[in-house]
Amino acid sequence: MPTPFRHTTPPAPQSATGRTAEVYAQLAEDFGIERAATFVVLSSAPELLAPTWALMRESLIAGDGSRTGKELAALGVSAANRCPFCVDAHTMLLHATGDHALAETVARGGTPADEGHARVLAWGKATRAPGAPELTPLPFPREHAPAYIGTALSFHFINRIVSALLTENLLPGNIQRFRAVRSLGGRSLSRTVRRRAVPGASLALLDDPGTGPGPQWATGTPVGPAYAALRAAATAGAGLLDEDDQALVRETLRAWDGSHPSLAWLALPDRERRPGARLALLAALAPYRITDEDVAAWRTPAHTDHCLVHLVAYGAFAAVDRIESALPLLHHADNHAHSPARTAEETS
Incomplete structure (x- = not known):
């Protein structure tokens, strides 16, 4: 049977033990999707799986x-990164919040009628461009900045993993493109999505919470x-390249x-050399362009x-x-209070 995985064959989720099994258990409890392909694809490297889940959670x-x-x-973020898998997934999750009309507006590529919602969506898209002027003023309260910024950076990472190592089909035959399927899928997750999760529960799954x-x-x-x-685990992959490539x-x-x-990306290194x-570099800037030939050459x-x-x-x-190094962060957060537009917090 076809699988959603490209270039790797992850271990069967039912065979998971130890920390990987614990991540899957939290996924089922807090995300509502058992054995989500987004995370199963990372299970060949459990030291990456756990912090990826932790940051998103x-x-x-x-x-x-x-x-x-x-x-x-x-x-x-997912739209800016051209990740249809994640766009479809989070459209369905918007249905799960109960915001059905909003979900369908976004699914059609429209702009949310509510100005606060429109500002958050535009901010997410703008985060792809380091230092983009559209990133300020921030469209959320200062005290919510860690969650919003963490969400954006989490999906800049996840989008790239998904685009590189999964097919773009969220469901078989892309049936999530039908409104009824999106709505039904969202409703099936609504109880989990609307339940308040206890902050910090995923930190016990990390290799070394003492990374700082x-x-x-x-x-x-x-x-x-x-x-x-996640930064420590992901940057460890630099050891697979020599100093010139790094x-x-x-x-x-x-x-x-x-x-x-x-x-015509002339600066992209030659596949053979x-x-x-x-x-x-493809994973960083255009993961959807990684081919079987690129992987085989390495x-x-x-x-x-x-x-x-x-x-x-x-x-x-x-x-x-x-992206993170160029974000206008908390020292700009107070600016949102001077904007006449309502925030997504005030309108949800």
Whole structure:
């Protein structure tokens, strides 16, 4: 039978033990989707699976602020990254919040009628471009910044993993493209989505919560250590590249303006001469363009699925790091109070 997985064959979820089984148990409880492909695809590298789940859980699910607003932020990010799998998933999750008309407006590519919702969606889209002027004023209260920013950065990472290692079909035959299926799927998740999750429960799953409290914008919240743990796990993939290839990835990301590379991407390394750097840069900037040939050129008998997941994660987080470093964060958050537009918090 066809599977949603590309380039890797993850372990069967029913065979999971230890920390991986614990992540799956929390997924079922707090996300409402058992064995979600988005996370199963990372199970070849459990040290990446746990912090990816932790960051998403502590920001989108358990973080402060309305779930509707954070789903809109995740949708905006996913649209900007051209990740149809995640766009469809979060449209369905908007249905789960009870905002059915809003979900269908977004599904049609429309602008939400509510100005606060429209601002959050636009902010999510703008986060792809480092330092974009549309990122200020922030469309949410200062105290909700860790959850919203964590949600956005979580999906900049997840979108890239999904686009690189999964097909774009959320459901068989893309049946989620039908309104009735989206609505029914959302309703089946509504009880879980509307239940308040206890913050911090995922931190016990992390390898080393002592990686630090995380960035300043997340100080004092579980989002901080979850972000720090994912950063540590993802950047470990740099060891799969030599120093020259690592330098190329850093230099390319430093100059990146958020655009999608053209088909004539002349700076993309040659597949045969620098396959690792090519894969990492594709994962960072255009993961949907990774081909079987790109993977085959890099893989050797020593390169397992564990290695490939780590290399893709390294490239994906290189983009996250660039985006995070250029975000106007808490020192701009007070500006939202002076805007006449209502926030998503005030309208949800």
